[in-house]
Amino acid sequence: MLRLANIRKSFGGVHALRDATLTLHAGEVTALIGENGAGKSTIVRIIGGLHQPDAGEIQLDGRTVRITDAHHARSLGISIVHQECVVFDNLSVAENICIHARPQRHGLVSWRQMRERAKTMLRQLDATFDPDLPAGRLSIAQKHIVQIARALDSDARVLVLDEPTAALSHREAEDLFRITRQLTGDGCAVLFISHRFEEVFSLAHRYSVFRDGAAVDAGRIDEVDTNVLVKLMVGRAVEPSVSGHAAPSETELLRVEGLSRRGEFNGISFSVRRGEVLGIYGLVGAGRSEVAHALFGLSTVDSGRILIDGMPVTIASPTDAVRHGLAYVPEDRQTEGAILSLSIAANVCLPSLQALAPQVICKRDRESAFAQKWIDSLSVKTPGPDQLVGALSGGNQQKVVLAKWLARQPRILIVDEPTKGIDVGAKAAVHAVMREFVAKGHAVVMISSELPEVLNLSDRVLVMRRGRARGVFEREAATPEAIVRAATDA
């Protein structure tokens, strides 16, 4: 139905796409997979009319088209959920959902119809928030839901989902898949991008693999398995991320007692030992990120204490937190994690400036070398440390954020969705880095909505629901069923 052939696209000196070919079929879901920076989002932007290809051809229903802008794409029946959050904070949820075609009466926007339509869409996705709320009040996950509702709100013939589930927990993801199946049933062609193979296998009919901006293979999904796909993506086999690990020591490094903040979370207590990974699992809106914010001094708590090495500490600001050896990799890398308009070197060095320049005076070559070391050890795909972070692919941006904190050599690393949007290879690398980190006697608090990740990596799992702790599960007791039950009603 939609066919892109031999697409080429470069930015400055970077060849994002060399020779990309992609075919979507009506009534089928095609999964597009590839490493970070393989060019997946770039081709999505080309389909959406946001970029013009340097060369190549796009055919829709057999006819060659040139997609001039987003509006044009829309009018061709192409509907897209972009990887980056593209929500209007200042507009209501309803208007966000209907932004492409606001219902009109007598040439005037009809707010009543708009609200109705938004309500219907949100109900389909099992979302309960008020369509009149300004979208700025939503959490990042909810914003993604809004974005998905927007894409579904149209008689789309081609639906493109660029890592839609990265920010969602399985519940919302299931809703999305249900609707996607419904749409394919109605003859819609779907392009689905994800780094999670279980989703790919459960949803897709076909697959297509990109490597370094070129299509390397495509076919029916039931003819392949994970290992084959991984080999195609990476060009080599990847060992599954290590799960065997040394037992954590008995000494507590971080202890949290009865942390509460009005309207966000209530009576949260947990402890993390040296050499331990504590997973925090919950549905979207469970308040996990808020707890992390409070721990890192980004917000104040109403009651409760934080102890490090058994000593109560006051953490009133991130500066305090960093001084006490904490580090926080936030969930929204675009606005909170990375500084997109600065170089990789500037980003990586920022938290470590004190160590890099004890006498206040900075040296550029020292910073570059420092950054290069971390670029290498996390294998960030980039021409060099002077590259702007904004020009990196999503996954590589995430690696930069990780690098900047690991470089600071913290004792307690709090990570919020650390592998959101990261490909298998990189994910294994990140996991390895985290294991290595705890092996030195440090501790990790990992917030994740990805159940396999939580189960695989954590020594213990804290489950939260609606701002409250629902229990801490030891490794042995942490079965998927038990955790999901604790995270949902029941």
Place this chain on the structure above:
Amino acid sequence: MKAAAWLRWESMLALVLVGEFVVFSMLTPYFLDPLTLSDATFSFTERAVIALPLALVIISGDIDISVAGIIALASVAMGLAAAEGVPTGGLVAIGLATGLAAGIINGALVTIGRVPSIVATIGTMSLFRGIAYAVLGDRVLKNYPASFTHLGQGYVFGLVSYELCIVVVLALIAGVVLHFTRWGRCIYAIGSNPVAARFSGVAVNRYRLMLFAATGMCSGLAAVLLTSRLGSTRPSIAQGWELEIIAMVILGGVSVWGGKGTIPGVLMAAVALGIFGFGLSLLNIPGIVMSIFVGALLIAVVAVPAIGERLRIGARP
């Protein structure tokens, strides 16, 4: 790639500066005269004293429109003190302290009060000058000691004014801080993305407060110099300077979006604007006609690189 952009901007300014010297020395015989050039420096020194710290504020993503108001306030404070017989040293201290206090008020509004800086300083702009008017009314304060008057009118080696020396020293300080220290790195980070900077453990609000305080204090310093040069204080002193100073900073290549800009650029822009204005008035071109040139220059300096960029991209197939 970044270095190239940096160079392009500086070279634009350098070109403008050289062009000014060539054109003016061709058009008027009085231009290339040591005494004249020495006089010409006065047309930018006091503004440059403020432009330098203000550049840091703008690079960190804020703006301060109240600087001229601070000059009026500090000048009035000094005038009142002088009327009480405070000696020169005390007057300078009072000027600096008043500026510092005003800067801290701005900083507090922006950090503690969380008011966007442009809004806060539009308010304090009227507030500070308003206090000056309220205190002074139609009076004039001019009982300054002779040694005080000497500050703004004195010279080193007969030709280099104290004011110019102060500008050079300040530029060195600002340049080193911005380009060679970790504080400078943090300033760029804050200007590029304050949220991410805060999440990286940078004490964002402390930096912003300090920068506003520094700008306030330098405005106080400018008030000392200007008051000393005028030898009198009226509440209308330095009226309208805020926009001129901001224009100077922007012309220096500092991005009003924050995160971009260099001190050499700002310094060159200050000199270029000062010489430009002085040169045109040497040619007896009315100031208002001059404003056409200045406006066009301002736009051209940002537009030429932008057009170049477009052509470069457009040229590639």
Place this chain on the structure above:
Amino acid sequence: MLSRDLRLGIATLLLFAAVTAAFPQFARPDNLAGVLNDSAILILLALGQMLVILTRGIDLSVAANLALCGMIAALFNRHFPDAGALSTVAIALVCGALLGACNGLLVWKLRLPPIVVTLGTMSIFRGAIYQLSGGVWVNDNEMSPAFLDLVRYRFLGLTTLAWTAVIAALAAFICLRYLRTGRDLYAAGGNPSAATAAGIDPGRMQFIAYTICGAIAGVCGYLWVARFAVAYTDIALGFELEVIAACLIGGVAIAGGIGTVTGVLLGCLFIGVIRNALPLVGISPFWQMYINGVVITVAALMSARQRTEKRSILEAERA
């Protein structure tokens, strides 16, 4: 928590009540009409400025644009005294729109920072007035009666000037709330990259905003010159800051995307009441600027407090 507009409305009413208490004459209908009349140009310009600020811009050149178009209108009237006032208005409007479009094009096509562009054009426009007029004044005896009388024509107790402001406010309200372009303006200002992804060109929206703002400034140029019956280089010098202050007091966010017509109207009336009440109550002129400063600062603090309100979902679950 009261909405921002409501609080500003209450503040304006309180201020009004205070002035009336001190000076009962202030509340007389003809005086109120006078206040509206006096605020009309501010309202018009603030509405235009609001569009620009909504799209993340700022227009420092409005006052200079006003002065230039006013001078053009006055000179046109001097040369063609029989041309009729409406054609003069049309000329002022077209000139203003063209000047605004210059700003808009520079911002749109070259992506130059609005503050730089309009700072530059502000100087250029002022210089152009001087060049155009040769620095001389155009006085009331050089203006035709039709030119002067159009703004003074009264209908239902209000002058044309006041009616223009009222109608413009209504039109702005409808456009911004119910027209696609109006909504696109909010979208483009709220999140330009999201707007691009949704098929809205933020640059084009900026261009539209600047052009409309310019057109309004042009009409205001005529209104100003006709009202005060004199045109010279420096009219409305520094007025741009007052216009921006009115927008800010009215709750228009400088970061773009947020602001309502009601808010801007209240902001203007708030300033208008202060401006008209201070001389009436007999406060020393030396205190006026100080009072203005206090008011703007306090208003800014108030609106900042509002913005930091936290979201909250736990209410249902508090045991």
Place this chain on the structure above:
Amino acid sequence: IGCGSRDATNASERVRIGIVAKSLGNGFFDAVHKGAAEAAGPLDVDLIFTGPTTPTAEGQIEVVNALIAQRVDAIAISANDPDAVVPALQRAAQRGIKVISYDSAVAEAGRVAHLAPSSDQLIGETVAQLAAELAPGGKGKIAVVSATPTSTNQNAWLAQLKQALTAHPGLELAAVAYGDDVSDKSYRETTALLQQHPDLAVMISLSSVGIVAAARAVEDRGLTGKLPVTGLGLPSELAGYVKRGVVPKFAIWNPIDLGYATTQIAARIARGESISQPISIERLGSVTFDANGVGAMGKPFVYDARNIDEFAGVF
């Protein structure tokens, strides 16, 4: 002509004189320029007429610096601030430039001589006289719309006006408002005055911007003929109001003559003449400078419907 001890070659040398206005684009100074140009030709004077964009002291200092750099022989300035320009003018004097002020004075330390268009006292008396003539029966309340509260000559004239009013016991000064030399503010202040004092007999403005705005406000409120406006203004700007009876009469000195006299005096001083003796000026008579170096021209001239047309085209 009191050439005194000067020799002929010196007196006929070409001199360059810079005349500094408060600001350019102001009808009053355009007229001064006209007069100065008339005088310059026959006197072998190269005239540089200049001024800042806005009426500020800082702007004038930059203009003075530019004149110093051009090594003019004399500078004549109408100061925006009597004190702030002094250091710059003193520097000019150090470099051998003769400095005088005209219209709005510079503090004594900064100049050799000051040429007042008219003495403050004469202005105060003339305006008080006008008010007395216009007030019904010479009695009633009057109000003044001034320029900025900091303007020196405005304040001096106001003080003299108050002084002169003692000679007119029927008149009572009810209020002074400040229009900042800006039309919209002057207009608003006038309107406020009209509301505060509905029983005003005469409205006075001593600034040329203020009187136009005041006349406009009075006419807009339908008070033409009921509340006369008077004060100081320019014939070209007020002609319309005079004809409609809003401003029945007003006074001003002749700025053309002022420019003419300023240039003559500056040229004489540049050529070494002293001001200890009265300096006679062609077509205007002679000016005597007092011990402070201040010389005044004459009484302001009164304009009304009979002579306004004659002057409206001139300045």
